[in-house]
Amino acid sequence: MPKRNQPTSIRAELVEPLTEILRDRELDIRQWPADEAAAYRDNGGFREGAAAVQQVKMSKAAAAIEAVFAEALRDAELKAYLEGVAAAQSMTGFSDETFRSILDKDGHANIDLDGSVIS
Numbered sequence: 001m002p003k004r005n006q007p008t009s010i011r012a013e014l015v016e017p018l019t020e021i022l023r024d025r026e027l028d029i030r031q032w033p034a035d036e037a038a039a040y041r042d043n044g045g046f047r048e049g050a051a052a053v054q055q056v057k058m059s060k061a062a063a064a065i066e067a068v069f070a071e072a073l074r075d076a077e078l079k080a081y082l083e084g085v086a087a088a089q090s091m092t093g094f095s096d097e098t099f100r101s102i103l104d105k106d107g108h109a110n111i112d113l114d115g116s117v118i119s
Helices: 012-022 034-041 046-092 096-105
Strands: none
Touching: 012 046, 034 046, 046 096
């Protein structure tokens, strides 16, 4: 018997935007979010209006998802940058003061040598 795939966990910040894609709106468009109601009204017939509403929902969800992953990407890039500078320090033996000046020069004055944010 084939194994069933275990559902993967979803990041908490993504639950709401993904749920919004699937949420069924009542027939009274006066109760809809303004952007979805406008998309429905401005796009002619029933099918075109429904497609426009779905596009608005997808756009909002995509923006929310992009924001979550942009933050994760920034964190990963910073970690890789710090690891690269630390590797260069271990190979060449430059001082922590030089490490600090590299961080300052590259616009990371608020980052400590261990990667933590300096208040």
